[in-house]
Amino acid sequence: MADAQARKVIEMGYGGNERLIMNMGPQHPASHGIFRMILTLEGETVVAVDSVIGYLHRCHEKLAETLTYVQYPSIASKTDYVAAMTSELAYVMAAERIGGIEVPTRAQYLRVLVAELQRIASHCLWLGTWCLDMGGALGGGATVFLYCFREREMVLDLFEALTGARLLYGFHQVGGTRYDVPAEWAERCRQTVNHIEKRLDEYESLLEGNTIFLVRTQGVGVISKEVALEVGISGPLIRGSGIPYDIRRHEPYSSYKDFTFDVPVWESGDCYGRYKVRMREFRESIRIVRQVLDGLPEGPVSSRPGVKSVGQVKLPKGEAYARVEGPRGEVGCYLVSDGTTKPYRMKWRGASFSNLAVLPWIVPGHKIADVVAILGSIDPVFGEVDR
Amino acid sequence: MTVEEATQLLQAEFGLTVTGEDPKRVDPLHLVATGPNEQWVEVARFVKERLGCRYFVHLTAVDWKADGFEVVCRLENLEAGLGLTLKTRLGTGTSCPSLTGLFRGADWMERECYDLFGIRFEGHPDLRRILLDQDWQGFPLRKDYAVDTAHEPYR
Numbered sequence: 001m002a003d004a005q006a007r008k009v010i011e012m013g014y015g016g017n018e019r020l021i022m023n024m025g026p027q028h029p030a031s032h033g034i035f036r037m038i039l040t041l042e043g044e045t046v047v048a049v050d051s052v053i054g055y056l057h058r059c060h061e062k063l064a065e066t067l068t069y070v071q072y073p074s075i076a077s078k079t080d081y082v083a084a085m086t087s088e089l090a091y092v093m094a095a096e097r098i099g100g101i102e103v104p105t106r107a108q109y110l111r112v113l114v115a116e117l118q119r120i121a122s123h124c125l126w127l128g129t130w131c132l133d134m135g136g137a138l139g140g141g142a143t144v145f146l147y148c149f150r151e152r153e154m155v156l157d158l159f160e161a162l163t164g165a166r167l168l169y170g171f172h173q174v175g176g177t178r179y180d181v182p183a184e185w186a187e188r189c190r191q192t193v194n195h196i197e198k199r200l201d202e203y204e205s206l207l208e209g210n211t212i213f214l215v216r217t218q219g220v221g222v223i224s225k226e227v228a229l230e231v232g233i234s235g236p237l238i239r240g241s242g243i244p245y246d247i248r249r250h251e252p253y254s255s256y257k258d259f260t261f262d263v264p265v266w267e268s269g270d271c272y273g274r275y276k277v278r279m280r281e282f283r284e285s286i287r288i289v290r291q292v293l294d295g296l297p298e299g300p301v302s303s304r305p306g307v308k309s310v311g312q313v314k315l316p317k318g319e320a321y322a323r324v325e326g327p328r329g330e331v332g333c334y335l336v337s338d339g340t341t342k343p344y345r346m347k348w349r350g351a352s353f354s355n356l357a358v359l360p361w362i363v364p365g366h367k368i369a370d371v372v373a374i375l376g377s378i379d380p381v382f383g384e385v386d387r
Numbered sequence: 388m389t390v391e392e393a394t395q396l397l398q399a400e401f402g403l404t405v406t407g408e409d410p411k412r413v414d415p416l417h418l419v420a421t422g423p424n425e426q427w428v429e430v431a432r433f434v435k436e437r438l439g440c441r442y443f444v445h446l447t448a449v450d451w452k453a454d455g456f457e458v459v460c461r462l463e464n465l466e467a468g469l470g471l472t473l474k475t476r477l478g479t480g481t482s483c484p485s486l487t488g489l490f491r492g493a494d495w496m497e498r499e500c501y502d503l504f505g506i507r508f509e510g511h512p513d514l515r516r517i518l519l520d521q522d523w524q525g526f527p528l529r530k531d532y533a534v535d536t537a538h539e540p541y542r
Contacts, residue, residue: 230491334447347459386518
């Protein structure tokens with residue numbers, strides 16, 4: 001009798017018919033923020049995922065309605081805090097579109113320069129943490145992570161010399177930029193990108209010859225073109241799925257049309273494809289940085305250099321949607337002005353929010369361990385998801 | 388698909404007027420069309436299938452106080468470089484048809500819009516709060532919701 005009961009328990013446990021609900025997060029080392037996935041499992045296979053977000057919600061959109069066009073840009077950097085330069089830029093570009101405000105060429109070049117340096121820093125963070133998530137097989141645990149952080153620090157040092165801040169800059173303002181490059185900075189910048197370019201080869205040789213890395217990324221988390229478009233993913237994700245959508249090329253802003261660069265595309269749509277796209281983007285960013293430094297024109301850095309008081313920028317009635325190509329994709333700002341010094345309505349189209357919404361369409365069918373690899377390849381920043 | 392073709396098609400099919408985001412300057416990537424709430428899904432389907440705007444960018448709302456809510460949705464045709472912002476006024480109500488049957492990205496965007504504006508998207512399969520707690524009182528992005536409204540302490 002006792003034997004029969006014991007057998008029954010074993011059959012239920014290993015029969016594959018029972019489902020288990022498992023929480024992954026909110027505090028999970030692979031989520032790089034506070035994010036909870038409620039996974040429904042059959043054995044080790046995920047059959048459904050419910051994402052719970054909002055742990056970092058600060059209601060930026062309400063906050064923006066209470067702050068003026070002069071005050072808000074430095075707050076905008078707190079949405080995507082590992083790529084603060086791009087979110088600030090989206091906001092000030094929206095305001096400039098409504099007001100028809102000119103931006104001097106030097107400021108436009110500086111905007112491109114910091115955006116590309118930011119992309120390098122952000123991709124360094126992505127590569128390091130992603131490889132850390134996938135574990136000790138990749139060059140002994142934290143190796144790639146520490147290498148990437150070492151290089152990212154160099155870029156952050158550049159930003160510190162430029163703006164006085166390492167992560168949240170307040171660099172952009174309506175009409176231009178707040179700071180000009182200090183003496184000797186350009187030379188230091190050149191040395192830094194030369195150094196990083198050499199290191200990229202090192203990363204690639206560490207990873208692309210590693211069978212375990214290839215097995216864990218190739219064919220994992222495939223996003224089809226149709227899903228990519230319907231969900232509205234952008235950045236390296238959509239380009240990793242074979243759609244050459246890059247706003248720098250699609251709708252060139254801030255003098256991007258002056259520079260020569262390629263838009264890397266990979267057809268496979270899996271984690272490996274997204275990895276390849278980002279690795280090539282590193283090099284394209286370095287290419288653009290060099291062109292900016294070579295061609296940086298003289299002149300003022302802002303068409304409104306004296307903007308000091310918080311109420312000094314007043315926009316006419318109107319609306320605009322401005323977007324920039326951030327490291328994670330389309331960072332959009334939909335701004336409605338009612339003719340005062342504060343926006344009537346401001347909407348953030350966070351790249352990470354739309355990118356993360358693809359999870360329920362790609363995760364089911366994978367093993368739990370793959371969820372970590374997929375999440376890392378999406379590279380969400382929860383400040384931008386939750387806003 | 389050019390701006391003229393898109394304008395003509397929307398005019399012929401639904402009688403909608405297409406303008407630039409800034410009325411003085413027509414930019415193919417920043418077009419705006421306002422349609423009636425009853426035809427919201429039909430217009431979106433037409434824009435997706437006939438104008439080729441298959442890329443879902445964002446969906447949100449604006450609270451125009453006494454004039455009611457306005458739902459805003461931006462769709463884009465990446466190959467042709469055509470970006471269209473669709474708008475619809477909800478009048479005195481807070482109900483709008485859902486686009487989840489057309490665009491998978493509308494799922495989270497409509498949930499966010501419901502969460503912060505209290506707009507009910509009819510036909511949404513899973514309309515619950517996404518950013519705030521499920522038991523949150525009120526809808527923060529409405530203009531009558533003061534910034535310093537007190538809320539229950541977190542558990």
